[in-house]
Amino acid sequence: NETEVRDRIIDSGVVAVLRGVDEAQIASVARAIHEAGVTAIEVTADGKRASEKIAAVDRELTGTDAVVGAGTVLDAPTAQSVIDAGAEFVLAPDCNPEMIRTCNRRGVVSVPGVMTPTEAVRGMEAGADMLKMFPATTVGPDHIGAIQGPLGDVDIMPTGGISPDNVGDFFDGGAVAVGAGSAIVDYDAIEADDMARVRETAASFVDAVES
Ligand code: 3PG
Numbered sequence: 001n002e003t004e005v006r007d008r009i010i011d012s013g014v015v016a017v018l019r020g021v022d023e024a025q026i027a028s029v030a031r032a033i034h035e036a037g038v039t040a041i042e043v044t045a046d047g048k049r050a051s052e053k054i055a056a057v058d059r060e061l062t063g064t065d066a067v068v069g070a071g072t073v074l075d076a077p078t079a080q081s082v083i084d085a086g087a088e089f090v091l092a093p094d095c096n097p098e099m100i101r102t103c104n105r106r107g108v109v110s111v112p113g114v115m116t117p118t119e120a121v122r123g124m125e126a127g128a129d130m131l132k133m134f135p136a137t138t139v140g141p142d143h144i145g146a147i148q149g150p151l152g153d154v155d156i157m158p159t160g161g162i163s164p165d166n167v168g169d170f171f172d173g174g175a176v177a178v179g180a181g182s183a184i185v186d187y188d189a190i191e192a193d194d195m196a197r198v199r200e201t202a203a204s205f206v207d208a209v210e211s
Pocket of ligand 1: 019160162179180
């Protein structure tokens with residue numbers, strides 16, 4: 001199952017990060033983004049009622065080709081609780097071996113955040129399924145190949161500052177997928193409760209990933 005979830009993230013090409021979306025709206029937002037062609041959706045574990053939000057998105061997308069995960073998972077207890085809520089993959093901005101080992105014990109994909117070769121090796125040794133290169137745009141697309149050079153073909157998912165304008169450069173640089181928040185999740189449209197516009201903004205991002 002870990003392999004299947006990992007493959008679904010790669011097939012999606014982009015993981016859409018839902019950060020700070022209200023519990024009342026989050027299922028509709030996730031549906032709109034899924035309708036735009038995004039099949040990997042991350043709900044961040046920071047803020048209130050994260051477990052309820054993950055469960056709501058999971059319920060909304062049950063029976064579809066979507067995989068639902070949790071982000072900003074900074075420690076092992078948080079990993080346990082998001083997995084209990086239904087997260088099928090777990091991301092973090094940092095590389096915490098305890099988070100990774102917790103995911104492995106539960107059969108869930110873990111994607112720690114790394115920037116340096118030391119962090120990348122720490123994540124790989126702990127059993128990470130993929131590495132999230134974060135924050136991506138401060139180092140740029142060349143950083144992917146520079147890390148893979150000595151370490152081999154580890155799957156890298158750049159995140160942080162990814163937009164329709166630069167996403168192609170990160171795929172050219174060797175990304176297997178990217179994570180995106182503000183450029184794919186239209187917070188103004190969410191504020192206006194305009195799910196058609198949420199879908200359109202996400203679809204423009206998906207077009208950029210596919211082109
Ligand atoms: C986040 O911190 O929410 C993710 O890294 C996405 O960030 P972004 O808004 O820069 O895409």
